[in-house]
Amino acid sequence: MKIDGVPYRSVWVDREDGWSVRIFDQTKLPWAIDILRLADEDQAAHAIRSMQTRGAPLIGAVAAYGVALAMRRDASTAHLDSVVDMLGKTRPTAINLRWALDRMRAALHNMAPADRVAAAYAEAAAICDDDVETCRKIGEHGLPLLQEIAARKAPGERVNVLTHCNAGWLATVDYGTALSPIFQAHDAGLKVHVWVDETRPRNQGAALTAWELGKHGVPHTVVADNAGGHLMQHGEVDIVIVGTDRVTRQGDVANKIGTYLKALAARDNGVPFWVALPHSTLDMRVRDGVAEIPIEERAEAEVTELTGRTADGRIETVRVVAEGSPAANPAFDVTPARLVTGLITERGRTEASEAGLAALYPDKA
């Protein structure tokens, strides 16, 4: 992904600066491009918890580098185990975090402590490279869906995609999952337009997805979260594509709160509802997503307050809920597999079912 012509990944290592780790402070976007320096595992954990860095694949990658930073301080087995444990508790829903930390522990555990620093950086870099290639392939496998819709349209008519939250390059190491086919379609000359759900309470759609699409030149329109059903009833949505934080063995999909309602509206209106995921998002150990996936509960303030830029350029947070009214903030929901038209993965597309996933991932089944 490029920002104003400069290529970036969402996480990288600064070797000249003591092998520190760099990320964008996503709580500042789209108002400021602030690059943060992570010097130890506590700073990595804070960045994940506070959502300075976020998105299922990206928190896995940052956590992996958190382990590498920790090994610089103390490469003992006890410290490795405790840092993996500590980072694993930063956010509960996205399984990519656990996947990346398990991979780090497996790579480092049976190794002499003296070798662990170099091996940890190498493994974290491999996780990042894997994510980049995976997301690029998700784009390739999702692109035909958009091309098929375009082929059915009158010449010059746009393909309307609706997406929820941010599943773009800011949520991964590069390219994104749900946005990857959209970027590829745009680059291939398809007339694609994206309805961007604002995604309350944290507004990842309005703040991040709209910004990313704008930087890539993809036509888009931000809509209030509740507009999706209306747009579908009026034929304004050809396809929904979302990302996910965890997909179960039977194809249930956890994603940002509000995704389930979009899937219900899509089903009622005959709009295809696709979910894009990398292999690291699959959790074959759980079957029933509603019963088994832990849903993160976040702070009330994310609901009761809003942050934005004033006309004179100041970033301000204001309260939007009556004083004294409590708020609840479940951050994710689960869309049952029966509402999912299909899954777009780096290995191809499949139905959201145990059979579909087993056929595509026999090694995981």
Ligand code: MRU
């Ligand atoms: O709470 P967030 O911003 O980390 O939630 C992100 C999402 O829900 C994304 O849709 C999901 O992680 C897919 S990212 C490719």
